[in-house]
Every structure is written in structure tokens, then in C-alpha cells.
Amino acid sequence: MRQESPAAQQLSDANVGWRRLRNVLFAKPSRDQLLIAVLCAVLGFAVVQQVSIVNSDEVLATARSEDLVQILDSLDQRNQRLDSELATLKDTKARLESGQDAAATAAKERQVRDAELGILAGTLAAQGPGVVVTMTGPVTSSLLLDAVQELRDAGAEAIQINQVRVVAQTAFETGANDEVVVGGVTIGKGSGTYRLTAIGDSATLASSLRIPGGVVESARTAGVKVLIVEKSEVKVSAVLPAKKAD
Numbered sequence: 001m002r003q004e005s006p007a008a009q010q011l012s013d014a015n016v017g018w019r020r021l022r023n024v025l026f027a028k029p030s031r032d033q034l035l036i037a038v039l040c041a042v043l044g045f046a047v048v049q050q051v052s053i054v055n056s057d058e059v060l061a062t063a064r065s066e067d068l069v070q071i072l073d074s075l076d077q078r079n080q081r082l083d084s085e086l087a088t089l090k091d092t093k094a095r096l097e098s099g100q101d102a103a104a105t106a107a108k109e110r111q112v113r114d115a116e117l118g119i120l121a122g123t124l125a126a127q128g129p130g131v132v133v134t135m136t137g138p139v140t141s142s143l144l145l146d147a148v149q150e151l152r153d154a155g156a157e158a159i160q161i162n163q164v165r166v167v168a169q170t171a172f173e174t175g176a177n178d179e180v181v182v183g184g185v186t187i188g189k190g191s192g193t194y195r196l197t198a199i200g201d202s203a204t205l206a207s208s209l210r211i212p213g214g215v216v217e218s219a220r221t222a223g224v225k226v227l228i229v230e231k232s233e234v235k236v237s238a239v240l241p242a243k244k245a246d
Helices: 006-026 031-062 065-121 141-153 202-210 215-221
Strands: 126-138 158-161 164-166 172-174 179-182 185-189 191-199 225-236
Touching: 126 141, 126 202, 141 158, 141 172, 141 179, 141 191, 141 202, 141 215, 158 225, 185 191, 191 225, 202 215, 202 225, 215 225
Parallel strands: none
Antiparallel strands: 126 191, 126 225, 158 164, 158 191, 172 179, 179 185
16 A cells, blocks of 8 residues: 655645535535524624623723813703703793784784774764664754764764764754755754664763753753663664775
8 A cells, every 4th residue: 555645645634624614615504504693693793782881881980080070061061051042942932922912912902993983983883882862853953963962972982863974073954945964964854753873871871861951851842752762782883984095
């Protein structure tokens, strides 16, 4: 039997080793090998995370007192800035809400004021407590004017005679044939029925007309029948056209 030389023996062993390594590298992994690989990967990730946490804790644990004081000061300053920003936002919110409330209040006051001016100018209808005064007989323009003045002095807010709205500028005139003309509108001629509707405190308005020597007494002396009815709510529906702004 021929004995191999030491060099040949080493070459043969090397070839065998390379074949085994190739088989390991290129062989299809088994299920157990895959499972071991996954477990190794998970374990490696856990180790990395643990090392990171340990390192972070170690940084704080090994930090000097001066460094810890600086970190705390930085956190305090940050909290103070956040508190300041929060206070600013709350203040801004309060001012906005206050401004909205003020604007809403001003708008409501403006609406009320416009309504009051519209009622006084006769361009808006009105309703509320008041009286209805019915005069029947030889009514004159001057008698109606006296009644209107008495009602105004008693605090009447809105007055209507038949279908004519009466305001401060309303004229009471007598036509060529004794017509009763109110605000340029002929509402009757001598004898007839005239209805005055006035809004205000009903008791006060009625009392003002009934005072001795007042409208009711003068009307009855002239042969005019007067009926005054106090109501919890009356409506003055006649309006005047709104004047256009120049």
C-alpha cells in the first residue's frame, strides 16, 4: 500500500473541509434552523434595547450634580415658558370672547334704538298695552288734536287715528267742507266715528283723558260720545313711508 505524503494529506483534508463548508452554506435550511435564526434576531434586538436603556440610565446616574442642576433648570424654564404661553392664550381667548359679547350687546342696543326711532318716526308698527278711544258725533280736527296732545303728555309711545299714523309732525286740518284732515288724509266729515289707538300705560292714558276740563268733558259738551277701553295689548299697524337718506 502506497502511503500519501504529508503535503498530499493536508491538501486532501483541506478539500474535505471546503466541501463541508459549501454544503453548510448552500444547503436548504431546515425548519429548526430558521426558528433558531429568528430567536437569535429577537434576542439580539432585545439586547440592543436593554443596552440603550441602561446607557441612558447610566448617563443620569453618572451625571455630576452640576449637570443635574442644569437639566432641572432647563426643565423648569421650559415649564415656565409653557405656562406663560398658556396664560397668553387664555387671555387672548377671554379678550376675544369679551369683544364678541361687547359686539353682540352693541348690536342688540342698536336694534332696540333703531326700533324706538322707527316707532317715534311712525315707520314701524308697534304693539303693547294701551287704550282704544272711540269718538262718535260732530268730531272736529281740533278735538282730535287735543286728544292726541293729552295722550302724548301721558306718555303715549305710538298713536293711530283710524288708518292714519300720528307723529310729531302730523298736521290736523279742516277742509273746505268741514272735512277732518289728518296728516294730509281726509278721514271724515263732521259727524262720524273716529277711533284713536294709543300705546302706553293704559290706566295713565285713560286718566289723562278723563281729567276735569279735559278732552272727554269737552267732547261731551260738544255732543260727542266718547268710549275709552283699556287693554293689555293693542296694535298700531298704520305706518308712514321711511324717508330716503339724501
